[in-house]
Amino acid sequence: METEIPALLRAREMIAPERFTFHSSRMRMKHVTREELAAMDADSDRCALELSDARVDVMGYACLVAIMSMGHGYHCASADRLHGVTVQNDAAAPVITSAGALVDGIRAIGARRVAVVTPYMKPLTEMVVDYIRHEGIEVGDYRALEISDNLAVAAHDPMNLPGIVAGMDVADADAIVLSACVQMPSLAAISTVEAQTRKPVLTAAVATTWAMLRALNLPTRVPGGGTLLSGAY
Structure with missing residues (x-):
C-alpha cells in the first residue's frame, strides 16, 4: 500500500494535472496468519478515525486477505462500517477495500x-x-x-x-x-x-488505485498500470 499505490499515483501525475498526498495509519501484523489477520481487522476502525482527522478524500483498506479471512462478502460490510466512522468524525470519505x-x-x-x-x-x-x-x-x-x-x-x-x-x-x-x-x-x-x-x-494494488480514482471521479489512465489502468475502464 505504502509503496506501489503512491508509485502509481506519481506515474499518473506525469500525464494528468491532479496532485496527490498520501497518508497512512497502520494495523499491526507480523505474520500472515488467520489469528493475526483477525486482530488486525479489529484495529481498522481506529485507523479510519485517525485518517479522517486529515480530511482525506478517499480511504483504502489495503490488506486483501484480512478482509477475505472474515467471511464471504465482508468487503461490503467493512467498507460501510469504516465509512460510518468517518461520518461520525464529520469527515465523510468513501472507503475502498483492496478485496x-x-x-x-x-x-x-x-x-x-x-x-x-x-x-x-x-x-x-x-x-x-x-x-x-x-x-x-x-x-x-x-x-x-x-x-x-x-x-x-x-x-x-x-x-x-x-x-x-x-x-x-x-x-x-x-x-x-x-x-x-x-x-x-x-x-x-x-x-x-x-x-x-x-x-x-x-x-491488488492496481485495482485499489483504480477504485480510488473512480471514487474521486478522476480518469483512470496510469502509465505502467496494465489493462485496468489503461483509461478504458
Whole structure:
C-alpha cells in the first residue's frame, strides 16, 4: 500500500494535472496468519478515525486477505462500517477495500476466469480463491508462494513473477491476478507478464488505485498500470 499505490499515483501525475498526498495509519501484523489477520481487522476502525482527522478524500483498506479471512462478502460490510466512522468524525470519505476493488476490477475488464498468484500459505490462498469464486468469478490455476513473514512478502523480488506465471496453466484464463496482495510487489512485472501471456494482468494494488480514482471521479489512465489502468475502464 505504502509503496506501489503512491508509485502509481506519481506515474499518473506525469500525464494528468491532479496532485496527490498520501497518508497512512497502520494495523499491526507480523505474520500472515488467520489469528493475526483477525486482530488486525479489529484495529481498522481506529485507523479510519485517525485518517479522517486529515480530511482525506478517499480511504483504502489495503490488506486483501484480512478482509477475505472474515467471511464471504465482508468487503461490503467493512467498507460501510469504516465509512460510518468517518461520518461520525464529520469527515465523510468513501472507503475502498483492496478485496472489493480486485473483485470489481476483474469484473470491469470482463474477465470470467482468472489465474491467481498469492504470497500466502496454502490454506489462506485457498480461502482467497474461495472468496473470489463466491463472487461469481472462476479461478483456474493458482500459486501460493507460502511466505508467512510479512516483511519477507514485501521483500519478494517482483521479477520472479514472470517465471512463476510461466510455470502455471493460464491458457483458459481471461486475466492474470499477478499479486492478490498489496504487500507483495508486482508493479515492475505487469507489462512483462502482459506481453508474455498476451492476457490482461491486474494486481491488488492496481485495482485499489483504480477504485480510488473512480471514487474521486478522476480518469483512470496510469502509465505502467496494465489493462485496468489503461483509461478504458
